[in-house]
Amino acid sequence: MSFLKSFTQQEAIPDEGIQAAIEVMKSGRLHRYNVNPGEKSLTDQLELEFSQYMEVDNCLACASCGYALHIALKALGIKDGDKVLCNAFTLAPVPGAIDNAGGIPVLVDIDQKLCIDLGDLENKARISGAKYLLLSHMRGHISDMDLVMQICKDFNLLLIEDCAHTMGAKWNGKMSGSFGDVACFSTQTYKHINSGEGGLLITPHSEVITKAIIYSGSYMLYEKHYAAPDKKEFDAIKYTTPNYSGRMDNLRAAILLPQLKSLNQKCISWNERYHSMHQIFQLSPHIELIVRDAKEQFVASSIQFFVPTLLPSGFQSLIDQCEAKGVTIKWFGDSEPSGYTSKYDSWHYLKDQTRLESTEHILGKLIDIRIPLTFTIDDCMTVAEIVSKEVEIILGSADSEPQST
Ligand SMILES: Cc1ncc(COP(=O)(O)O)c(C=O)c1O
Incomplete structure (x- = not known):
């Protein structure tokens, strides 16, 4: 049995x-501020529609999620050398955004649910004196947000939610992204809506959005923003806020607007595919699926599981054998960064290079599979069957260890 479809399609x-x-291109008016008097550009419309979707007053569309995270930290007042707590399991743009804002990432361990370890978070919040928590809902896994918010309150942490993988998801009925002081979303091709590149920043705070809009490169055209406060709030900061140019354009907004309309339906389709794979994986004695909280209304555009008894060499064989059958899987434990994936210990520019034993152990056993919506449910079942079978074949060989996670 081989699989023929592309995991990146x-x-x-x-x-x-x-x-x-096409209309935008015919008009030649790609720039968001190239509008007729009283007209709302497509970028304005996208900001308004996304702010409605998220039930928040303020939204800014920008060049990428990484850029949005950078200006979110700046707008929250980060100063050079300020510490920022963030989960050790995240993607390279996250510590990159902290570094870009002059901050120092303080990596926090993760737990078996692939969420930030709340004990380690509390401990590091106490000893680091950090004022910020940049929380990635990595691969769509959402922490117990009630407990996260309690920790933020106890330690006066400003919360930035990285919702690159949770657009459309909820915790206990509340939208992921509506907990933080700021939340940032990605519209890069492999995220829940696709404009090639792009990011959306939301915040309930008017003093944060005004700064973010000027940072994003609004020149003195900030009054042309509608998912934003009154002009006079900008006037107060216009001389003191630099322009870090990272706007979205109308072409991207044009292709995102209809995708936003179908987002909820797409979330259902991802979860149907996820559940079909989950059912097959749970039949395997060698595979341990990630336990999810009943309060987590996740959007599974990918699936993760542990193979607790597989050795590192076994993971490499598993990747190779699955690839030979047309199935692309990722192993988050690889010490060598490759493709989109790099582990925290490959970020050598970080000052603190302490090894995180618990994260190391968890990632060392973790497999990840993308679920593109170009796959049917039958495709997903075929993928899961191929992977389960290969796991079984390898664990019949010498690449396994007897103990469990
Ligand atoms: C968890 C996470 N956060 C942030 C980003 C940054 O998003 P962007 O590529 O839009 O800058 C990514 C991108 O892959 C991501 O996976």
Whole structure:
């Protein structure tokens, strides 16, 4: 049994988006501020629609999620050398955004649910004196947000949610991204809506959005923003806030708007595919699926599991054998960064190079599989069957160890 579809093939942009993009190109008015008097640009419309979706007053569309995280920290007042807590299991743009803002990442361990370890968070909040928590809901796994918020309150931490993997998800009925002082979303091709590159920043705080808008490169055109406060709030900061140019353009907004309309339906489709794979994986005695809290209303655009008894050499064989059958899987434990994935210990520019034993152990056993919506449910079941079978074949060989996680 082999699989023939590509794990990096996303769905086509909806016809409505293609038409809108063609209109933008025909008009030549790609720049967000190139509007007629009283007209709202497509970028404005996207900000308004996303702010409605998230039930928040303020939204800014920008060049990427990494850029949004950078200006979020700046808008929250980060100063050179300030410490920022963040989960050790995240993607390279996250410590990169902290570094770009002049901050020092303080890596926090993760737990078996792939969420930030709340004990380690509390401990590091206490000893580091950090004022910020940049929390990645990595691979769509959402922490117990009630407990996270309690820790933020206890230690006066400002919370930035990295929702690159949780657009459309909820914790206990509340949207992921609506807990923090700021939340940032990605619209890069492999995220829940796709404009190639792009980011969305939301915040309930008017003093944060005004700064973020000027940072994003609004020149003195900030009054052209609608998911934002009154002009006079900008006037107060216009002389003291630098422009870090990272705007979104109307072409990207044009293709994102119709995708936003179908986002909830897409979330259902991801979860159907996830559950079909989950059912197959749970039949394997060698595979341990991630336990999820009943309060987590996740959007599973990927699936993760542990193979507790597999040795590092076994993981490499598993990747190779699955690839030979047409199935691309990722191992988060690889000490060598490759493709999109790099582990915390490959970020050598970080001052603190302390090894995080618990994170190390968890990532060392962790497999990840992307779930593109171009796969049918049958495709997903085929993928899961191939991977389960290969795990079984390898664990019949010498690449295993007898103990469990
Ligand atoms: C967890 C996480 N956070 C942030 C980002 C940054 O997003 P962008 O590529 O839009 O800058 C990514 C991108 O892959 C990500 O996976």
